[in-house]
Amino acid sequence: MKVVRTIVELPELGGEVGLVPTMGALHAGHRALLDRARAENDAIVMSLFVNAAQFDDPADFAAYPRDEAADLRMAEEAGVDVVFAPSAHELFPPDFETWVEPGVAARGGEGDARPGHFRGVATVCLKLFQIVRPARAYFGQKDAQQVAVVRRMVRDLNVPVAIRVVPTVRDPDGLALSSRNVRLAPDERERALALPRALASARDAADPVAAARAALNGLEPEYVEVRDLGDATVLAAAVRVGAIRLIDNVLLEGAIG
Amino acid sequence: MKVVRTIVELPELGGEVGLVPTMGALHAGHRALLDRARAENDAIVMSLFVNAAQFDDPADFAAYPRDEAADLRMAEEAGVDVVFAPSAHELFPPDFETWVEPGVAARGGEGDARPGHFRGVATVCLKLFQIVRPARAYFGQKDAQQVAVVRRMVRDLNVPVAIRVVPTVRDPDGLALSSRNVRLAPDERERALALPRALASARDAADPVAAARAALNGLEPEYVEVRDLGDATVLAAAVRVGAIRLIDNVLLEGAIG
Numbered sequence: 425m426k427v428v429r430t431i432v433e434l435p436e437l438g439g440e441v442g443l444v445p446t447m448g449a450l451h452a453g454h455r456a457l458l459d460r461a462r463a464e465n466d467a468i469v470m471s472l473f474v475n476a477a478q479f480d481d482p483a484d485f486a487a488y489p490r491d492e493a494a495d496l497r498m499a500e501e502a503g504v505d506v507v508f509a510p511s512a513h514e515l516f517p518p519d520f521e522t523w524v525e526p527g528v529a530a531r532g533g534e535g536d537a538r539p540g541h542f543r544g545v546a547t548v549c550l551k552l553f554q555i556v557r558p559a560r561a562y563f564g565q566k567d568a569q570q571v572a573v574v575r576r577m578v579r580d581l582n583v584p585v586a587i588r589v590v591p592t593v594r595d596p597d598g599l600a601l602s603s604r605n606v607r608l609a610p611d612e613r614e615r616a617l618a619l620p621r622a623l624a625s626a627r628d629a630a631d632p633v634a635a636a637r638a639a640l641n642g643l644e645p646e647y648v649e650v651r652d653l654g655d656a657t658v659l660a661a662a663v664r665v666g667a668i669r670l671i672d673n674v675l676l677e678g679a680i681g
Numbered sequence: 682m683k684v685v686r687t688i689v690e691l692p693e694l695g696g697e698v699g700l701v702p703t704m705g706a707l708h709a710g711h712r713a714l715l716d717r718a719r720a721e722n723d724a725i726v727m728s729l730f731v732n733a734a735q736f737d738d739p740a741d742f743a744a745y746p747r748d749e750a751a752d753l754r755m756a757e758e759a760g761v762d763v764v765f766a767p768s769a770h771e772l773f774p775p776d777f778e779t780w781v782e783p784g785v786a787a788r789g790g791e792g793d794a795r796p797g798h799f800r801g802v803a804t805v806c807l808k809l810f811q812i813v814r815p816a817r818a819y820f821g822q823k824d825a826q827q828v829a830v831v832r833r834m835v836r837d838l839n840v841p842v843a844i845r846v847v848p849t850v851r852d853p854d855g856l857a858l859s860s861r862n863v864r865l866a867p868d869e870r871e872r873a874l875a876l877p878r879a880l881a882s883a884r885d886a887a888d889p890v891a892a893a894r895a896a897l898n899g900l901e902p903e904y905v906e907v908r909d910l911g912d913a914t915v916l917a918a919a920v921r922v923g924a925i926r927l928i929d930n931v932l933l934e935g936a937i938g
Contacts, residue, residue, distance in 0.1 A: 431839065521784025522803065522837035528778050546779065547838075554839040580779035581804075582688065582811040 425500045427507045430514055431555055437505060439466025443558035443585075445549060447474045449489040449603035450498045453593040457562040458502035460590050469556050470499050472509040477516060478544030484669075489603050508556065515551060524550050529576040534569045534671065537646050537662060542573045549574050553585050561585050565680050566592040566600050568651050568658045568673045575654045589653065589680050592672070594620065600672045612666045618643045619663050623674045632659045632676060656680055682757045684764045687771055688812055694762060696723025700815035700842075702806060704731045706746040706860035707755045710850040714819040715759035717847050726813050727756050729766040734773060735801030741926075746860050765813065772808060781807050786833040791826045791928065794903050794919060799830045806831050810842050818842050822937050823849040823857050825908050825915045825930045832911045846910065846937050849929070851877065857929045869923045875900045876920050880931045889916045889933060913937055 428434055442465030444457045461468045472495055479485035492509070499507050523543055526535075530542035553561065563571050575587050593601045598620040599613065608616060618641035629635030636648045636659060646662040646669075656678030662671045685691055699722030701714045718725045729752055736742035749766070756764050780800055787799035810818065820828050832844050850858045855877040856870065865873060879896035886892030893905045893916060903919040903926075913935030919928045 519785075520837050521786065522834045523782045523784075524838070525780045525782045526778065527780075528776075551839045554841060557841070577779045580777050581781070582808045584811060584814070 425496075425504055425507065427496065427509060429510055431510070434469075434508060434555065435506060437467040437469070440559035441465055441556060442468045443552060443556045443561040444468065444470045444504075445552050445561065445563075446470060446472055446495075447488065447603070448472045448495045449491060449606075450495045451593075451601045451603065453564050453566065453590075453601040455498060455502060456590050456593050457564060458499070458504060460588065461560070461562050462503045464560060464588070465558075467505045468503070469506045469508055469558065470502075470504045471552050471556070472499075472507055473515065473548070475515075475544055475548045476512060477548060478541050480538040480540055487607065489606055508552075515548065523547050524577060524581070526573045526577060529569070529572045533647050533649055533651060533660060534662065535573075537669075542570070545570055546573055546577045550577060550581065550583065553578075553583050558585055560588050562588050562590060564592060565589050565658070565675075566602070566672065568653060568660050571653050572651060589656075591680050598624070600670075602670065604668055604670070607668050608665065612668065615641075615643065616663070616665045616668075616670055619661060619670055619672050620674075623659055623661060623672055626659060627674050627676060636661060650676065653678075653680075682753075682761055682764065684753065684766060686767055688767070691726075691765060691812065692763060694724040694726070697816035698722055698813060699725045700809060700813045700818040701725065701727045701761075702809050702818065702820075703727060703729055703752075704745065704860070705729045705752045706748060706863075707752045708850075708858045708860065710821050710823065710847075710858040712755060712759060713847050713850050714821060715756070715761060717845065718817070718819050719760045721817060721845070722815075724762045725760070726763045726765055726815065727759075727761045728809055728813070729756075729764055730772065730805070732772075732801055732805045733769060734805060735798050737795040737797055744864065746863055765809075772805065780804050781834060781838070783830045783834060786826070786829045790904050790906055790908060790917060791919065792830075794926075799827070802827055803830055803834045807834060807838065807840065810835075810840050815842055817845050819845050819847060821849060822846050822915070822932075823859070823929065825910060825917050828910050829908060846913075848937050855881070857927075859927065861925055861927065864925050865922065869925065872898075872900065873920070873922045873925075873927055876918060876927055876929050877931075880916055880918060880929055883916060884931050884933060893918060907933060910935075910937075 442461035524546040622636045622639035626632045626635035643663045648661040657676045658673040660673035699718035781803040875898035879893045883889045883892035900920045905918040914933045915930040917930035
């Protein structure tokens with residue numbers, strides 16, 4: 425496995441390349457993305473870049489967990505060919521000034537909660553697609569609105585890449601895996617379980633949004649909404665537990681893929 | 682020569698492809714772009730698309746000259762392999778919503794005179810680069826700020842294409858060729874010559890902007906400015922002659938290429 429820090433060092437990979445964009449702090453959810461990419465492509469590139477441009481909150485950016493040694497071990501185990509781990513300067517030099525501005529897909533939900541977040545996501549994803557030129561790129565269902573924004577961007581700007589979505593991986597207690605979960609205290613983690621439980625219980629309700637809101641067991645949602653991913657619709661919600669913001673979603677219609 | 686109207690019909694072209702994006706109404710300036718592309722690439726694609734998204738003025742869009750039969754003749758003579766002439770709906774379907782937003786390069790000059798113009802230019806160019814995947818794309822020096830915006834976009838978003846600039850082609854009287862020139866009445870055309878003359882006379886002045894303003898022979902400039910193209914700086918100006926807006930520029934430093 426090759427680890428490269430700059431664009432010019434990236435090797436030419438033969439055949440079809442699968443790209444798994446990550447911000448590091450890898451967990452079993454990322455592993456599922458890597459395994460799917462490994463199965464469907466001739467070579468895989470994993471990017472590892474904590475993208476400041478998509479953090480609306482500098483404190484969240486500073487606190488985002490980083491453990492590159494562990495990330496590289498998981499990437500190696502998963503059969504990654506190249507890890508692309510650029511500096512902030514490599515992707516966003518000081519005079520960077522051209523942004524990808526998403527539209528309706530970026531409104532509501534995470535877009536309203538985190539101003540500028542999806543501009544940062546869309547821009548860094550477009551850049552990675554240009555740099556790596558993958559046939560397929562892999563995203564987790566958990567970041568459902570990110571999937572919607574990236575798919576719209578790819579369609580609107582005619583980017584030659586297929587966006588694949590991999591179902592959310594959960595701990596045995598039902599909590600969706602997230603790099604931010606390590607920051608939950610034990611009692612916070614217990615309270616956080618109301619989020620996946622409320623979403624699961626609301627899936628088949630006549631009004632899933634109202635049903636999920638009613639089942640959150642005292643957690644105050646930032647939003648609960650139905651989101652279209654192109655090939656599926658999901659019931660998505662965000663809650664704050666202590667200092668940690670958590671998001672989750674469940675499939676309502678269609679299929680994740 | 683193949684003429685295609687939809688993205689899916691575009692043939693796979695072997696080797697390195699040169700792209701010449703045009704809005705039709707081809708003149709000898711476009712021919713210079715096509716000739717350069719022909720000399721440097723294995724195959725050339727010419728796009729022919731009057732991009733409503735880059736017209737701030739609907740009347741200008743409606744009046745923009747269109748003569749596809751003549752354009753196709755010139756393309757054939759120039760050895761174009763594929764003309765890509767999509768409908769507006771093919772590139773900008775009604776629910777299109779993801780835009781490329783340029784920054785500083787789009788300010789001043791044409792950017793201030795034509796709000797939204799460079800957003801439209803940057804977006805359609807990125808789309809064409811994704812669709813055609815050229816090794817090189819060809820632009821005229823005359824649209825100097827367009828060159829600056831497209832080069833910044835390509836650099837910022839890591840688009841794998843080289844931007845080539847071809848020197849402005851002029852009529853024997855010095856007027857830069859433009860598709861809009863056909864709309865000038867004879868007396869307007871005579872007055873318009875003050876623009877290239879003022880720019881040429883100001884090139885070597887200590888203050889080229891002031892010198893050009895002073896030499897415009899009564900034409901009122903929208904702007905006169907020095908613009909950085911990355912590898913060259915130019916002295917650029919815009920004037921209105923009757924109903925027609927004309928732009929022009931001359932090299933100050935560096936080399937056009």
